[in-house]
Amino acid sequence: MQEAAVRRQNGVALWRQIADRIRSAIAGGDYDAIGKVPPEMVLAEQFGVNRHTVRSALAALAQEGIVQAVQGRGTLILRKERLNFPISRRTRFNQGIGDQAREKEGLLLASAEEAATADLASRLKLSVGAPLIRLETLRKADRRPVSRATAWFPADRFAGIADAYRDSGSITTAFGTVGLPDYIRVSTEITAVHADNDDLSALELSPGAIVLVTRALNADADGVPVQYAVSRFPADAVQFTIEN
């Protein structure tokens, strides 16, 4: 079967286009039956390129730890994950992952107090300049980074949430310790962009990778906004589902 051809001389190296496609195919389960990638010659034929070009693509994937080439046997698939995040009124990060990962971590990278910009103020229904607490977090599942997020909270209502998050690694738990037993996801915006430099290092991606960006607003039971968060997920590793 002839694969849809890659495009030449458009600023994206052939080996990178091919690496991206193979990575997607692995995540999509296309090679599950054999547990390895087709032989280099076959891939070269499918993509209409030289075998060396396929080798460059596979070398990049091996660098990412996704595959491992073994002389004489083939190129074995080591890692193949795509976490599913349900989005609903009850969206909770850690619960959402559920049993899809054994080990869940929430790291606090940084925290600060700052004044609400016009955009933040309107989303959180505060006045411009109102004090906010900003948390920079990195979440991991089974040691792999699955999202990095910037979250803002009204500072007067949730003093101490930074420490609470650092200790628990969970927004839900942190909310609980500062006096909010429950909250609800009001709205979620989803876009996708190329990974920027910070994404590349924080999420351990390679250049050209895609990140899914969500902008989420959480509120308490009375509908008063309690958190606005911008989260960035490696697109290869996650998908979102909305159940209506």
Place this chain on the structure above:
Amino acid sequence: MQEAAVRRQNGVALWRQIADRIRSAIAGGDYDAIGKVPPEMVLAEQFGVNRHTVRSALAALAQEGIVQAVQGRGTLILRKERLNFPISRRTRFNQGIGDQAREKEGLLLASAEEAATADLASRLKLSVGAPLIRLETLRKADRRPVSRATAWFPADRFAGIADAYRDSGSITTAFGTVGLPDYIRVSTEITAVHADNDDLSALELSPGAIVLVTRALNADADGVPVQYAVSRFPADAVQFTIEN
């Protein structure tokens, strides 16, 4: 202000990385105040590259019709859109766009009858091999392609839906003419991948572009599946919002 540096020699040409970043900045409204891109020398400084490299990036964006360089004035922004698609139980494509575009089009690219694969059968709650109608559609807003979709319908229940769609350009209307007055969005999966060759031509994208992929299931009022659709949207031009 020093921009986060672009990465060299990682399979994506500098000019393309910069083009992607500028395109995102335009879509994000960063240059709305002046209506044009900063001068080439300024951009070169920000990204830490030679001015020629910035020129290659801007030339690519001009080719896409996003900017236009005018000698003596600068590089003007021609087009800057990001359509918002609400996702809910009542998700309707044309209504969802609402007044975000004046002109809405739904084109039938192809239709066929085929047998349900295991995946399709399980999603539509049919038996494997059940007859399905497949529609390939392209939707445009203000002449710009905003999604291409493949949709499957149970063939026995919705015979004639291909013609109905071709005539109306609307799934909702087509359902109405074949006897289904109302339907409900049951679930939506969202992922993001690099555009493949078909995306590039159908959605008029340039290589390296990102497409948002949705897999949606619609059902009738009794919860019986009536449609399963895989849609692909140019990530630069759309975002999704989920209101809970």
Place this chain on the structure above:
DNA sequence: AGCGATTTGTCCGTATGTATC
């Protein structure tokens, strides 16, 4: 154990694209 087929690893050389100065 031997053999051939399959598959990855390494080397050569050449042409073109990318980026700087």
Place this chain on the structure above:
DNA sequence: TGATACATACGGACAAATCGC
């Protein structure tokens, strides 16, 4: 505008490892 350095992509040839018969 050229000159230069490096990355990308191709083509071919052969070595080395694995597997099934």
